[in-house]
Amino acid sequence: MDLTAVEIALLYKKRWMVELFFKWIKQHLKVKNFWGTTINAVKIQLYCAIIAYCLVALIGYELKVERPIYEILQILSISLLDKTPIREILTNCDYKNVKELDYKQLKINWI
Numbered sequence: 001m002d003l004t005a006v007e008i009a010l011l012y013k014k015r016w017m018v019e020l021f022f023k024w025i026k027q028h029l030k031v032k033n034f035w036g037t038t039i040n041a042v043k044i045q046l047y048c049a050i051i052a053y054c055l056v057a058l059i060g061y062e063l064k065v066e067r068p069i070y071e072i073l074q075i076l077s078i079s080l081l082d083k084t085p086i087r088e089i090l091t092n093c094d095y096k097n098v099k100e101l102d103y104k105q106l107k108i109n110w111i
Contacts, residue, residue: 028070029053065090 003011025031029049034042053069060072063086067075072090079089 025049059086060090063087063090 025046029046031045031049034045036042036045053073056072056076057069059065060067060069065072067090075090076086082089
């Protein structure tokens with residue numbers, strides 16, 4: 001009861017910024033579950049996810065790829081073990097819809 005209306009408004013504003021940050025984390029970093037339960041374990045996992053996101057954003061910027069970062073992450077995840085250079089994967093390949101690529105790796109023909 002000792003706070004002024006301006007101080008309370010500033011507290012709500014800072015709380016809202018924290019809420020928006022966690023919303024961004026849920027939407028962009030795709031952290032499904034945490035490997036550890038300590039504060040240090042959660043911080044390390046979030047830092048790793050943010051660093052990976054920033055690295056992919058830098059790759060997209062440097063290579064001038066006109067795709068969203070989410071799509072670049074999907075392309076890189078399906079070509080993770082491929083030895084093709086990243087520039088070639090992101091610029092030469094024509095992925096129409098990365099979510100539903102049809103590789104036909106196993107095709108069974110019923111006769």
